[in-house]
Amino acid sequence: MEVFELARRQEISYHEKLYTEHKLFESGTWLAKPVKVVVETFDLLDAGSKNVLDLGCGVGRNSIPIAQKLQAQGGNIYCVDLLQTAIEVLNQNAQKYDVQDLIVPIVADAEHYKIPELTFDYIxxxxxxxxVSSESAFETVVRRLQAGTRAKGFNCILMSTEVMEQDLVTGEETAGVIELNLNTQHAIRLLQELYQDWEILIMRHLPQEMTEIKYGRNIKFKSNWLTFVANKS
Ligand SMILES: C[S@@+](CC[C@H](N)C(=O)[O-])C[C@H]1O[C@@H](n2cnc3c(N)ncnc32)[C@H](O)[C@@H]1O
Structure with missing residues (x-):
């Protein structure tokens, strides 16, 4: 099986299981709270009605708290995810937190979703x-994010790079099974080139590790977590 197909299958089955077994904001899971930089970047926007896009939104870990902020000032948040299950649970969460009127739920592959131009203040x-399936697809999606952003808007991209898997019994390290496994420095150069006309506010990366049982083996996943925030002039 091609790496892309295998990675996509694993991505789907991991999230289907997680989203049906765990609740949004459940402690002890990564769903426990929104990502700090995502919320802090929203707070950089000036007051007034705002449109937000959350690409790969999952069940609303970031979208629901942002929707709660939009409630006070007006606007919408478009929430796109590949998985029907994610969007169904997101809709339930939107009802639960009483933000259903602000959320526009969309089941779509980020690679093929046509972002409406000059529509969003924050992506x-x-x-x-x-x-996504390739480096050129990555560049295409980033260009769509940029074209979809209004003047003075922000893009916040968080992603894993240089993903490795280590077998904890043999110590053997292999490239991680993920659709696009970019070298960290290469990803940074790509983003710097793509965003050369924007002000880059944050570009940092941190090593991260987690242990899991996969294919019946104890595996340690290692990656560099890239955080990138830029402001359009
Ligand atoms: C690790 S979760 C993060 C969810 C959410 N962004 C958050 O921070 O809580 C990754 C999400 O991206 C979605 N996803 C993966 N590949 C995607 C794609 N090609 N297009 C849209 N969504 C995708 C998955 O279904 C999953 O819900």
Missing amino acids: ISCSCLEH
Whole structure:
């Protein structure tokens, strides 16, 4: 099986299981709270009605808190995810937190979703762009994010790069099974080139590790977590 197909299958089955077994904001899971930089970047926007896009939104870890903020000032948040299950649970969460009127739920592959031009004040892509099929697809999606952003708007991209898997019994390290496994420095150069006309506010990366049982083996996943925020002039 091609790496892309295998990675996509694993991505789907992992999230289907997680979203049916765990609740949004459940402690002890990564769904426990929104990503700090995502919320802080929203707070950089000036007051007034705003449109937001959350690409690869999952069940609303970031979208629901942003929708709650939009409630006070007006606007909408478009929430796009590949998985029907994610969008169904997102809709339930939107009802639960009483923000259903602000959320526009969309089941779509980020790679093929045509972002409406000059529509959004803020675009979030958290753990999504490493799941497109190639570097050129990555560039195409980033250009769509940029074209979809209004003047003075922000893009916030968070993604895993240089994903490795280490077998904890043999110590053997292999490239991680993920759709797009970019070298960290290469991803940084790509973003710097693509955003050369924007002001780059944050560009940082941190190593991260987690242990899981996969294919019946104890595996340690290692990656560099890239955080990128830019402002359009
Ligand atoms: C690790 S989760 C993060 C969810 C959310 N961004 C958050 O921070 O809570 C990654 C999400 O991206 C979605 N996803 C993966 N590949 C995608 C793609 N090609 N297009 C749209 N969504 C995708 C998955 O279904 C999953 O819900």
